[in-house]
Amino acid sequence: MGITRTWNRADRNVCKYEGFACDYRPDFKRLSVAAADFNGYNFSGPDLQTKGLLDKLVDLAIFHANSNKFKGSVPDDIGVENIKYFYELDLSNNNYHGGFPTSVLAARQLTFLDISQQLPNNVGSTSALYLTFANNLFTGPIPNSIGRAKRLREVLLLGNNFSGCLPYEIGFLKTATVFDASCNKLTGPIPHSFACLTKIQILNLATNEFYGPVPEMVCKLPNLQNLSLSGNYFTQVGPECRKLIWMKRLDVRKNCIFDLPNQRTAQECREFFSKPRKCPNEKSLTIVPCSKNYGNAAAEFDQQSTVAAPPISYDALSPQNKPDTGVPSVAAINFNGYNFSGPDFQIQGFVDKLLDLSIFHANSNGFNGNVPNELDVQNINFLFELDLSNNKYTGGFPMSVLGATNLTFLDIRFNSFSGRSSKRSVQSRPGRAFP
Structure with missing residues (x-):
């Protein structure tokens, strides 16, 4: 590209060199080299040594060299921590290898870091506002120390080979508006600590191996605009999450949520859950740092355990563990679309x-006939979903159903029920009509 031809050593005015920019240093009011921008210059080879270059440009604020072909190692003692106004470093889309230069994290004014190396355990030491590790070959877990980087506004970890379970310390990133860890090999449930990400607008965990229920508390985040969870193995979404689906702000396609469309096949889900899966940080995943009871495991119905459990039902009957006793019990029945018909199926007594x-x-x-009013579902402690829609039931609606203490979803649309409705209400999912 002929870039270096403009670097005339006879002309000591570096400000004229292509790729360099000058500005007045704020404290000394002296014209200095403030930025080096080599993005997309197609430079290659190990000849660009960051040590001896960056650390000598003591007035530098920005160094960009992405989308080149640099290779070799970046020295750990790169020396940028001594550059007073240094706040942007971008070495992405190159062929660097070796250890991450941890000294970079000591740069006091660093607000943007984009680099292709191994993610260090002390990544939380950075003062950066934006961390971009996207589309590299990072492996291993996300370090717990990330929670110490409390200035972070955007965290982009997508397109790598990160694995393991998410650390609950991510919940300490109270100023983060974007967190994207899509297209990795991460697994486990979503930590309850994500409920503390009150400024988060975009949360993307798509195309990983996450499982379990989607925490309702995450779906209630006040500034959440887009939640992408597609391509995982989640098994349950509650009423708050279903509101987001209805508003097209939550994508849960290709999961194992048996009563939603566009899910994985039953076989895919069975194969995934046939292998034991458990997070090493199991107890921490129920910690909610922003709660009054910080330090106590806050377990709600949407996440009873961090051990991978199969979907509530992919067959008609699915034995599960009863939450209060741990004894295997029938937790769910799914007859949706089985084309059953006639009055022979009696709900009462079943x-x-x-x-x-x-x-x-x-x-x-094609069920028809009456549903008995004395249906005693109010005695079923954990019943929270009842769906009899799209059948041919007639007669009065069984008001005893409304006595179910934990009922959050009731759908009896497209039948021929008649009579007066009760004044008592029940929380329903968006898009579902309660007559």
Whole structure:
């Protein structure tokens, strides 16, 4: 590209060299080399030695050299920590290898770092506002120390080979607006600490191996605009998360949520959950640092355990562990679209006898007749979903259903129920009508 031809050693005015820019240093009011921008210059080879260059440009504020072909190691003692106004370093999209130059993290004014190396354990020591490690070959877990980088506004970890479970310390990033760890090999549940990311606008965990329920507290984050969880193995979404799906702000395609469209096949989910999976930081995943009870494990229905559990149901009947006893029980029944018909299926004497049931779905069948009013589902402690929509039921609606203390979703649309409705309300999912 002929860039270096403009670097005339006879002309000592570096400000004229292509790729360099000068400005007046704030404290001395002296014209100095303030920026070096080599982005996309197609430089190659190990000849560019950052040590002996960067650390000698004591007035430098910005050094960009992305999308070149530099190789070799970046020295750990690069020396930029002594450059008073240095705040941007970009060495991405090169062929560097070896250890991450941890001395870079000591640069006092650093606000933007984009580099292709191994992620250090002390990454949280940085004062940067923007961390971009995207589209490299990083491996291993995300270091716990990331939670100490409390100035971070954007964290881009996408497109690497990160693995392991997310550290709960991410919940300390209270100023973060963007967190993107998509397209890695991360696994485990979403830590409850993510409920503390009150300024987060974009949260992307797509295309990994996350599992378990999607925490309701994450779906209630006040500034959340886009939550991408597609391409994982999540098994459950609650009412708050379903509101986001309805508003097209939550993407949960290609998961294992059996009552939603565009999910993985039953076989894919069975194969995934057939292998034992557990996070080493299991107990920490229920910690909510911003809660009054910080330090205590806050367990809610949406995440009873960090051990990988299969979807609530991919077969008609699915034994699960009852939350209060740990004894295997029938937790869910899914007859959706089974084309059952006739009055022979009697709900009374069936559903009300399954005292550990959480979910009963029988929509899009041909059931008809009456649903008995004395249906005793109010005695089922954990029942929170009842779906009888798209059938041919007639008669009065069984008001006893409203006595179910934990019911969060009720759908009886597209039947022929008649009579007066109760004044009592029940929380329903968006897009679902309660007559």
